[in-house]
Amino acid sequence: DTEVTQTPKHLVMGMTNKKSLKCEQHMGHRAMYWYKQKAKKPPELMFVYSYEKLSINESVPSRFSPECPNSSLLNLHLHALQPEDSALYLCATSQGVNYGYTFGSGTRLTVV
Amino acid sequence: GENVEQHPSTLSVQEGDSAVIKCTYSDSASNYFPWYKQELGKGPQLIIDIRSNVGEKKDQRIAVTLNKTAKHFSLHITETQPEDSAVYFCAASMNPGGGADGLTFGKGTHLIIQP
Numbered sequence: 001d002t003e004v005t006q007t008p009k010h011l012v013m014g015m016t017n018k019k020s021l022k023c024e025q026h027m028g029h030r031a032m033y034w035y036k037q038k039a040k041k042p043p044e045l046m047f048v049y050s051y052e053k054l055s056i057n058e059s060v061p062s063r064f065s066p067e068c069p070n071s072s073l074l075n076l077h078l079h080a081l082q083p084e085d086s087a088l089y090l091c092a093t094s095q096g097v098n099y100g101y102t103f104g105s106g107t108r109l110t111v112v
Numbered sequence: 113g114e115n116v117e118q119h120p121s122t123l124s125v126q127e128g129d130s131a132v133i134k135c136t137y138s139d140s141a142s143n144y145f146p147w148y149k150q151e152l153g154k155g156p157q158l159i160i161d162i163r164s165n166v167g168e169k170k171d172q173r174i175a176v177t178l179n180k181t182a183k184h185f186s187l188h189i190t191e192t193q194p195e196d197s198a199v200y201f202c203a204a205s206m207n208p209g210g211g212a213d214g215l216t217f218g219k220g221t222h223l224i225i226q227p
Contacts, residue, residue, distance in 0.1 A: 042217035
């Protein structure tokens with residue numbers, strides 16, 4: 001299995017809702033990442049998990065809360081989002097110098 | 113932190129011609145330079161990468177060159193085909209993977225292959 005699976009593919013949520021994005025991989029990759037991508041822009045790094053521990057938080061607002069329950073799963077919990085948070089949220093994984101980064105297809109989030 | 117500049121923002125070429133996209137980076141400590149292709153509605157897909165101990169790498173119609181002294185790297189696509197139409201991103205990292213850092217991306221190039 002060489003894929004990174006993200007669910008759901010699309011999500012519409014109100015500003016008072018709580019929702020979660022899920023990312024799953026079975027490649028044994030020990031680094032997992034959340035990126036945010038606005039339309040016609042490059043992906044921007046949000047969080048990095050290394051060996052299931054949060055190692056980088058790129059000054060992301062607390063309404064985004066990451067979680068890494070085990071080496072195969074990465075979650076992004078969302079609460080009280082703003083319309084400007086609407087974007088494509090991408091999960092990526094990597095393992096060592098011979099593998100590079102593998103991205104999932106993303107979750108298209110719309111905040112109304 | 114690292115800053116990656118990418119040019120051009122849009123590139124239109126005739127089918128069968130070659131396309132070249134150029135990037136520069138600011139941090140001399142960066143040592144890993146991947147290129148991603150992103151089609152509409154999909155996540156970025158790695159198409160080729162190069163590490164700082166190599167000057168050139170080729171994979172069929174795609175090649176990447178790296179000039180460490182000048183801190184720039186380029187993507188070359190030969191014999192372009194309609195399915196090459198997409199947005200291409202260059203990126204730089206101080207760690208090719210598995211470490212506690214992420215990629216810094218260029219702003220992207222929209223490649224259009226004219227039939």
